[in-house]
Amino acid sequence: MSVYQATASAPVNIACIKYWGKRDTKLILPTNSSLSVTLDQDHLRSTTTSRADPSFEKDRLWLNGQEEEIKEGGRLATCIKEVKRLRREVEEKNPNEPKLSTYAVHIASKNNFPTAAGLASSASGFAALVSSLAALYALPASPSQLSLIARQGSGSACRSLFGGYVAWEMGSSPDGSDSLAIEVAPQSHWPDIHALICVVSDDKKGTSSTSGMQRTVETSTLLQHRIKHVVPERMKAIKEAILVRDFDSFARITMQDSNQFHAVALDTDPPIFYMNDVSRSIIALIVEYNRVSIENGGKIKAAYTYDAGPNAVIYAPKENLKEIISLIVKYFPQAEPFKDPFGLFGAQGVGSGAVVPGFNEAVAKPFPVGAVKGLIHSKVGDGPRVLSPQEALLGANGLPKDLA
Amino acid sequence: MSVYQATASAPVNIACIKYWGKRDTKLILPTNSSLSVTLDQDHLRSTTTSRADPSFEKDRLWLNGQEEEIKEGGRLATCIKEVKRLRREVEEKNPNEPKLSTYAVHIASKNNFPTAAGLASSASGFAALVSSLAALYALPASPSQLSLIARQGSGSACRSLFGGYVAWEMGSSPDGSDSLAIEVAPQSHWPDIHALICVVSDDKKGTSSTSGMQRTVETSTLLQHRIKHVVPERMKAIKEAILVRDFDSFARITMQDSNQFHAVALDTDPPIFYMNDVSRSIIALIVEYNRVSIENGGKIKAAYTYDAGPNAVIYAPKENLKEIISLIVKYFPQAEPFKDPFGLFGAQGVGSGAVVPGFNEAVAKPFPVGAVKGLIHSKVGDGPRVLSPQEALLGANGLPKDLA
Numbered sequence: 001m002s003v004y005q006a007t008a009s010a011p012v013n014i015a016c017i018k019y020w021g022k023r024d025t026k027l028i029l030p031t032n033s034s035l036s037v038t039l040d041q042d043h044l045r046s047t048t049t050s051r052a053d054p055s056f057e058k059d060r061l062w063l064n065g066q067e068e069e070i071k072e073g074g075r076l077a078t079c080i081k082e083v084k085r086l087r088r089e090v091e092e093k094n095p096n097e098p099k100l101s102t103y104a105v106h107i108a109s110k111n112n113f114p115t116a117a118g119l120a121s122s123a124s125g126f127a128a129l130v131s132s133l134a135a136l137y138a139l140p141a142s143p144s145q146l147s148l149i150a151r152q153g154s155g156s157a158c159r160s161l162f163g164g165y166v167a168w169e170m171g172s173s174p175d176g177s178d179s180l181a182i183e184v185a186p187q188s189h190w191p192d193i194h195a196l197i198c199v200v201s202d203d204k205k206g207t208s209s210t211s212g213m214q215r216t217v218e219t220s221t222l223l224q225h226r227i228k229h230v231v232p233e234r235m236k237a238i239k240e241a242i243l244v245r246d247f248d249s250f251a252r253i254t255m256q257d258s259n260q261f262h263a264v265a266l267d268t269d270p271p272i273f274y275m276n277d278v279s280r281s282i283i284a285l286i287v288e289y290n291r292v293s294i295e296n297g298g299k300i301k302a303a304y305t306y307d308a309g310p311n312a313v314i315y316a317p318k319e320n321l322k323e324i325i326s327l328i329v330k331y332f333p334q335a336e337p338f339k340d341p342f343g344l345f346g347a348q349g350v351g352s353g354a355v356v357p358g359f360n361e362a363v364a365k366p367f368p369v370g371a372v373k374g375l376i377h378s379k380v381g382d383g384p385r386v387l388s389p390q391e392a393l394l395g396a397n398g399l400p401k402d403l404a
Numbered sequence: 405m406s407v408y409q410a411t412a413s414a415p416v417n418i419a420c421i422k423y424w425g426k427r428d429t430k431l432i433l434p435t436n437s438s439l440s441v442t443l444d445q446d447h448l449r450s451t452t453t454s455r456a457d458p459s460f461e462k463d464r465l466w467l468n469g470q471e472e473e474i475k476e477g478g479r480l481a482t483c484i485k486e487v488k489r490l491r492r493e494v495e496e497k498n499p500n501e502p503k504l505s506t507y508a509v510h511i512a513s514k515n516n517f518p519t520a521a522g523l524a525s526s527a528s529g530f531a532a533l534v535s536s537l538a539a540l541y542a543l544p545a546s547p548s549q550l551s552l553i554a555r556q557g558s559g560s561a562c563r564s565l566f567g568g569y570v571a572w573e574m575g576s577s578p579d580g581s582d583s584l585a586i587e588v589a590p591q592s593h594w595p596d597i598h599a600l601i602c603v604v605s606d607d608k609k610g611t612s613s614t615s616g617m618q619r620t621v622e623t624s625t626l627l628q629h630r631i632k633h634v635v636p637e638r639m640k641a642i643k644e645a646i647l648v649r650d651f652d653s654f655a656r657i658t659m660q661d662s663n664q665f666h667a668v669a670l671d672t673d674p675p676i677f678y679m680n681d682v683s684r685s686i687i688a689l690i691v692e693y694n695r696v697s698i699e700n701g702g703k704i705k706a707a708y709t710y711d712a713g714p715n716a717v718i719y720a721p722k723e724n725l726k727e728i729i730s731l732i733v734k735y736f737p738q739a740e741p742f743k744d745p746f747g748l749f750g751a752q753g754v755g756s757g758a759v760v761p762g763f764n765e766a767v768a769k770p771f772p773v774g775a776v777k778g779l780i781h782s783k784v785g786d787g788p789r790v791l792s793p794q795e796a797l798l799g800a801n802g803l804p805k806d807l808a
Contacts, residue, residue: 221660222667225629252673256625259675263626263667269656270691271663277681287674 004100005051006135007392010127010384012044012119013037013159013166014195014313016254016305017234018261020209021217021227027176028155031217032231035167035184035238036159037315039195040381043341046124048109048132049393056104056398063125064110065402075153079130080105082149087137100137107132108393108400113376119197120209120307126153127160131384143383147181163187163382165242167235187380190245192318194342197376198328200278200310207272209308212265219269226264231257247317251290251303254315258305274308278332278371281364282312285327288363292356318342318379325375329353331364332372341377408504409455410539411796414531414788416448416523417441417563417570418599418717420658420709421638422665424613425621425631431580432559435621436635439571439588439642440563441719443599444785447745450528452513452536453797460508460802467529468514469806479557483534484509486553491541504541511536512797512804517780523601524613524711530557531564535788547787551585567591567786569646571639591784594649596722598746601780602732604682604714611676613712616669623673630668635661651721655694655707658719662709669712678712682736682775685768686716689731692767696760722746722783729779733757735768736776745781 013036021031059080061068070076087101109128111121130150134141147158151168158179159166164186171178207215216223234253241249265272275283286304293301302316302324316324322344329338330353338350345351355361395401417440425435463484465472474480491505513532515525534554538545547565555562555572562584563570568591575582611619620627638657645653669676679687690708697705706720706728720728726748733742734757742754759765799805 221634222626222629222664225626230625256673259673260626260671263671266670267664267667269660269663271687273684273687276684280677280680283675283677 002098003051004053004098004103004136005049005389005392005394006132007047007049007387007389008128008131008135008384009041009045009047009387010124010131010160011041011163011381012039012124013156014039014305014307015156015159016238016250016315017231017257018307019155019168020213020261020264021223022155022213024174024176025214027179028151029176029179030155030168030170031223032227033168033170033235034156034159035165035235036156037165037193037195037380038160038163038187038383039378041385042381043376043378044113044119044124046109046111046121046128047387047391047393048107048125048128050105050107050129050132050136051394051398052100052103052105052136053398054103056106059104059107061107061109062400062403065400075126076129079126079149079153080133082152083130083133083137083139086134086139086141090137090139105133105136106394106398110393110402119199119311120156122154123156123160126150126157127384129153130157131161131386135386144180144182148176148179151176151179151181161383164189164380167239184239185242187382190242191380193247194316194318194321194377194379196314196316196321196324196328197378198282198312198314198332198372199374199376200276200312201370201373202276202310206274206309212268212272212308215272216264216268220264220267222267223264226260230260248299251300251315254303254305262306274310275306276310278367279306279310279312281331281367282314282328284363285331286314288360289324289327289356292358296358321377323356325350325377326354327356327359328372328375330355331366333366333369334372334375335369336374338375339377406502407455408457408502408507408540409453409793409796409798410536411451411453411791411793412532412535412539412788413445413449413451413791414528414535414564415445415567415785416443416528417560418443418709418711419560419563420642420654420719421635421661422711423559423572424617424665424668425627426559426617428578428580429618431583432555433580433583434559434572434574435627436631437572437574437639438560438563439569439639440560441569441597441599441784442564442567442591442787443782445789446785447780447782448517448523448528450513450515450525450532451791451795451797452511452529452532454509454511454533454536454540455798455802456504456507456509456540457802458507460510463508463511465511465513466804466807469804479530480533483530483553483557484537486556487534487537487541487543490538490543490545494541494543509537509540510798510802514797514806523603523715524560526558527560527564530554530561531788533557534561535565535790539790548584548586552580552583555580555583555585565787568593568784571643588643589646591786594646595784597651598720598722598725598781598783600718600720600725600728600732601782602686602716602718602736602776603778603780604680604716605774605777606680606714610678610713616672616676616712619676620668620672624668624671626671627668630664634664652703655704655719658707658709666710678714679710680714682771683710683714683716685735685771686718686732688767689735690718692764693728693731693760696762699762725781727760729754729781730758731760731763732776732779734759735770737770737773738776738779739773740778742779743781
């Protein structure tokens with residue numbers, strides 16, 4: 001008897017033009033388009049194995065070995081239902097195909113980064129889920145078509161269906177059929193954009209992005225102006241910057257849009273804060289780092305961006321990463337030695353950090369160890385990968401190998 | 405020989421609708437109208453003595469005993485020149501009046517609050533300057549007329565020419581002749597609005613409001629929407645709330661506008677932050693305090709507002725101040741016993757603070773002593789006062805009594 005099983009991994013993406021606000025909360029249709037960079041799966045990824053079998057009694061899902069309920073009408077159930085619907089179309093066209101759409105599925109998923117890191121795993125998680133089911137069902141669907149389904153799991157998940165530089169076009173159709181991800185440029189177009197994730201410790205629980213963004217839609221008197229007048233121009237400009245590999249423009253727009261997203265969060269009633277004093281200090285360091293470069297006739301060398309939490313993501317061309325990591329480590333001493341995946345620092349390591357000549361060290365005060373809990377160095381990466389059977393997360397019995 | 409001298413004091417004001425942005429930086433004409441509450445001079449005030457004498461060689465000014473240069477064409481020089489111009493009109497109409505406008509002036513000013521408190525002293529300072537000169541010159545000018553002059557010293561100073569609830573109407577004339585303060589309601593109309601100033605410690609030097617607001621005008625893509633569409637509605641609504649003593653609406657608008665001011669500061673490039681983690685925590689406490697009240701069928705009990713710095717000002721009806729001070733002290737223990745100018749706590753003092761029943765204590769974490777350096781309890785107060793000769797700051801020799 002055949003085993004119908006597939007395993008796929010999907011990447012994390014970090015937005016440069018931020019998604020904040022839904023016009024349809026059920027279909028997850030956004031109030032504005034957004035754009036992100038896909039990060040390398042060698043550093044951060046979700047992996048998912050899906051199996052269809054006539055012996056399974058119901059659809060089941062395990063996340064990091066822990067079974068999660070698939071609530072009827074919920075986001076997980078919607079995604080599974082939609083992928084099965086596409087499988088059914090395949091079966092109807094090709095009567096010889098096995099009727100996998102009629103079988104229940106077992107799905108096991110895991111992230112290679114700790115939940116405590118405060119990195120949103122829903123984007124890579126839903127992208128991996130949809131990718132593994134699409135591989136299981138051998139769907140003839142493009143990444144954009146699959147992004148329509150991943151979007152209904154978690155909005156920003158749609159952007160993780162592509163590598164490189166990805167736009168989520170908001171679309172205009174009430175049924176959401178044109179609210180999908182497209183590739184602006186592949187990883188290979190501009191491969192030397194690196195990302196440094198600064199994992200920031202936070203004492204407070206932030207407002208969830210799902211509830212936070214709708215509170216902004218309901219109460220901010222600035223959001224509609226952002227949606228109608230600011231984002232469309234920025235989307236156009238940042239796509240152009242990517243196509244001509246203009247880091248200066250890319251960085252300016254990325255920082256401005258991060259700031260504006262947090263501005264409309266603050267314009268919410270009651271206000272929403274995601275950045276804390278550590279986040280603010282990292283901004284001050286990057287602003288000063290860029291100021292020194294510009295004063296010396298150079299260009300912007302780094303761009304910060306913040307999602308719905310205090311973590312900073314710093315985008316920069318590869319050649320600047322050594323300076324940037326040295327700068328961050330100087331103000332935010334690390335408990336663990338910096339994991340140096342690109343071998344920037346050699347055997348002696350990053351040490352206690354350094355600033356570039358001319359840097360005004362008074363723009364921020366040094367923080368104690370632990371204020372930035374960790375640093376993850378990554379770069380622009382590729383889209384979902386179908387993995388070999390050796391990497392499957394489900395055992396022969398159809399249950400997760402790492403059952404908690 | 406006659407001594408021509410007058411002493412006046414003027415109050416601090418704290419805005420509910422924020423002034424942020426100039427359309428004319430020389431005349432200090434704002435991009436939007438604003439509205440403030442004048443605080444009681446018994447707690448916070450600037451006092452100024454002005455003397456005109458034919459023996460004086462030039463205009464001179466001392467602030468807290470330290471001589472300050474009166475730069476030609478600067479803000480101080482402009483204010484002095486404008487008041488002298490009004491005096492000249494008086495002299496031209498009444499030839500018997502002494503020609504004080506032809507004499508140089510000596511001016512001594514002091515604040516009764518430390519500069520380190522981070523409270524803007526320019527508003528009360530310029531209001532006291534203009535008030536003392538107007539008294540010296542026996543000008544037949546209304547507070548609104550004097551506010552035109554104080555505005556050219558420091559924009560928000562124009563609002564300190566009145567007690568109670570004061571609007572600065574932005575006006576439309578290019579010469580600034582209609583950009584002045586008006587009284588929305590006197591102190592006596594709604595005398596039981598109290599204010600608790602939480603003086604917050606800050607490690608960083610903030611961006612000065614003068615340079616910060618112009619950077620916002622130049623770079624924020626949200627500011628124009630605020631100016632054109634949000635503030636005019638809020639000005640109308642908060643004036644109505646004041647006239648009918650509707651604290652609920654007053655508080656909502658005050659908090660929303662504080663948040664929006666900081667939102668446009670954050671939407672500036674590079675971004676401007678004035679609030680820090682302590683400021684954010686005070687917001688969280690007030691939001692929770694109001695939530696408990698509303699959940700129990702009550703109304704909003706307190707409103708926070710933040711100017712261009714981390715200090716919180718909490719407005720509330722008098723009957724809530726005991727709860728509010730207890731709340732703040734619980735999370736922000738004080739090194740010094742709370743100065744209790746209204747005798748709320750009796751002999752046993754505020755102790756270690758308390759929360760109201762039903763309060764979710766997890767909304768903020770307690771901070772160490774010193775995070776809030778001090779608490780100043782005040783209330784809505786009256787406008788500038790002309791003081792007796794006994795309170796003069798200049799000695800018989802025409803120099804400050806407390807010369808540094």
